[in-house]
Amino acid sequence: MSETKNNNKFENPHYAKREVTGPDGKQFIVDPIKDYFSDERPKVYEPNSIPVVEKFLNWARAESLWVLGFGTGCGSIEIPPLMTPRFDAFRFGIQSRPTPRQSNVFIISGYLAVKTLKRVIRSYEQMPSPKYVLALGSCTINGGMYFDSYNTINRLDHYIPVDVYVAGCMPRPEALLAAFNRLKELIKEGKGEKANEYAANFDWYKENQKKIIKDWNMPDYNW
Amino acid sequence: MDFDIKRLGFTLLGLLIVLNWGLLMSSIMRKLGARVAKRYGIRWFQPWLDLVKNYALRSQISHGIMFYLGPVFRIGGGVGLFLFMPMIIGSELWLNYSFHGDLVLLMYFQFFGMLGMALGSGEGGHPYSAIGISRGLSQFTTIEVPMTLAIISLAIQYDTLSLIDIVKAQQGGFQNWTMWTNPVATIAGMFSLLGALSHSPFNLVKAPNEIPIGPPTEYHSTFLGVLQTNAAILHVVEAALFMNLFFGGATNWFEFILKTFFIYFWSVFVGVVFPRFRIEQSVAWFLKIPLVFGVLAIILYM
């Protein structure tokens, strides 16, 4: 049953190729898949060839982390405290952005239901490279409390590459700040290249993703 | 006007100063806002870091040629506004390319960037961009009405359309500022400044909780860097325009920085404690109070 679904991708009528009459009376053909998406595969971006420049750029990347404001799980309840007077992550160059196009850090705040994972993959792929992932809570490490649930994934690193894991249920804001500091260290050392890893092992990640997302009705790589 | 390498050099230097001052000003303003919220706030050099970071991102996706040109138009508007704006009065070097009748051009340039952005973000294809830009254009049209009336009132008062002449007429003590000689036009102008700088309650163009985040939704990496650069320049230049029109201009850089800071602070001051209007409320507001002051300013100086 799942195979037939996979074969006929884009069964959504909004995605179908069709002829449309415009407001001016002219007829034209709309092919949303072609118009809206690109099927290109992700690229591996080489770091800058001059080490000093790359070091400087890495420093800037590390000190200006824009977080995607996508609360995927219950860990997102600790994001407002992080951004408010008690913990005030703005001090460390951390800000939240509402659109994936402008963010660099994806906080996976807790368990991921399969339905959310699909959106997470899309959002992750839309983020510009280099991008980083912080996985919050035990449930992203091994399933945690929901290890036997039929709808939550057990290991996040099989679907998207993870830079820093934060253990706990739920991790305190202090733990999150520590994770951010660790992430900064990694980026400054030049180890924040997980986006390239994703591009290099693209097929493996896609295979894992498609194994659990049964109705895959989007292009393989969502620009 | 002959080509003058010295003038060009000083104009570019002025642009650099304005850019850095704009970035510093935005970080100071954000710190002030944070202090009201009992926070420490960002570090003072954060805007530079964000800018470098955005230019340093590796991947970028273009949705087409107009998408690419959108930020170019936007920064064209900002830099154009700067080029024809006299910065420091009394110094030949910091007058940029200001000329007689430049007020008309400046008002055009205010609108220019917005139009370019409309074309560019339209091609981005995101519905939020389209909604944001249609809001932005309709709001800016209504902002222009009181602003134009205030400027025409000044033109009648000083009998000129040259910004330099208007500033020169205000020299010789703060009692000569337009603020005192034409308070009604000043009120109309300062109200429309609130909208032009698009802080709350008039920030419905970007409105993160409604249409995140409006026109720049699809813009990222270098595109966003260009937009940020423009925002830094535009905020200072916009404040400088009002400084020149209503607050006697500046005779040195210190005065320039002080005055632009307080003019910009006015919109932040209002913005911290007011929620955002809906688009029809915002349009209605501009067509009520500031418009009345604008018309009054014309009638008084007819």
Next chain:
Amino acid sequence: MSLLNIETDRSKYPVKGEDGKLQIDLDSHKYVKLWQGPNHPGVTGNMALELTLAGDEIVESKTHVGYLHRGFEKLIERRLFVQGLPTSIRMCVAEPDSNEYVYSTCVEQLSGIDIPEMAKWIRALLLEMARLQALLRVVPGQGGTFALGLGVQWGVYMRELILDRFEELTGGRVYHMFMTPGGVRGLLPGGFKKRMEENLKEIDQFVINIDNLMYSNSVFKKRAIDVAVLDPSWIDKYGAVGPVARSAGYNRDVRKDYPYLIYDQLDFEPKVMNHSDIYNRSRIRWYDIQTSVDLIRQIMAKMPEKGDIKAETPNVLHWRIPKGETYVRSEASRGEYGLYMVTDGSDKPRRINLRGPSYTQAVALLQDLLVGANIADVAAIMVSLQTCPPEIER
């Protein structure tokens, strides 16, 4: 098409088809399909709204949930009664203590255990603290949807103070697991009441500040008054509860109607209003903060100093409950929060089913309330109904 003939009355289109559904042809360029969420800062939590717009106005809306589904009810069927507690509390992250209370009480009722007096007081204290911290987030959050971020900053800070007290009492910041089946885990630590009183004083000041910042603000009033008005007849039709029902003139408060724990010994009167728009729905929660603060003071004054905190319970590894079923409700900050538990004589529950207030308010009610609203108000309407997606899908 002349300019003068522009159709302005949006109620005339789209038309309803024979099957009762709106006939919306997206290719006609009259309508725009707009998705809000799950990745959208204005949407509360992880859920999505599928909106069809005509201009700025919503003509059709659909709620999509399931992004947070973990299958709790299935998981708890696999766990012992005592193991079910830590699992069940994670059903709603905004206010986990209500989960603890309803779960523990279901287990106690079905096995016929009466908990000691002292445990009841401590439970009531925890429940009120949980209500308070949830309200401190959501009341300024209403301003936050109108870009009044200042109140949110203050509110989350005040919430931190309550979380500190939670931490002192239970050891946990968000998830406490303090009300175990049979009682509670401990007594109040020394000096707790004094520190609590200090925090409550700060919150008193915050309540006044919020009144000045939000409810007296002319722009806030312009945005909130007479927007998304809820007809009183909709309350029963859609199963709305709590502050939403009270703002429409229905005096429904579980603490008053079905006094559980020691609520019959406390003196309070829930606020009722007669016109349910965004402003009043938010305002009623502002009054609820004051009620909760007052109740915490009353509980701390009236509670006994010492006493048993735990009833005699069977060995937790061999805790079997005879066949039976029950329904227990409590008043969360969002309204009636209930749990239905069925047991079959084994050491695991047969079935539990949570009834969260958002289940009705965020799906059926929100869908119909959004029709005719402006897209600028969507976030505000969601917050005014206090939607919490995890309790819809669990």
Next chain:
Amino acid sequence: MKQVLEKLSASFEIEDIVYQRDDLTFLSAKKENLINLITHLRDIEGFSHFVLLSCVDWIEDDKFQLTYFLNKPEEKYDLGIRCMIDRKEASMDSAHHLWKQIATYQREIKEMFGVDFPGSPGVDEPFILEGWDNIPPMRRDFDTKQYSADTFFPRERPKTNDPKEYMKEQMHPGEWGEYRKEKK
């Protein structure tokens, strides 16, 4: 409330009345009468607030139990109405016209248990799950742990013990008699 129930039991074939609490009563009704019964309760008896619609899987009896919870706000009284339906090709009359939220409950039960409610709006659309291709997950014969282990790349876990068996082994190693002998 007892008189009301007695009156109802004559006309609607109510059985199995359990007075669980002072304000909570459970009763069973036949599948054919159920919609009439709750309509009667809503319109005549004033049970105006619909609390909950739930489903229990009694796999050993081959039945599904649907529980309709009604609340009477004036008298602060709750009524839980059980209704047993067959587990094979389970189907029930829809009650979505009575309260708006029932359509949501029915949609969820259709998805989670596979009980069909013909005529309920949107009942066939997926509600929570997306692309689900197994038996409805809330049924008792669906093994969630096995499914999770097969699907989601479980991490190697340290060895864990069943608490009951482990404690028995620790406290009473071997048979009880041997343990006592050792003590002597």
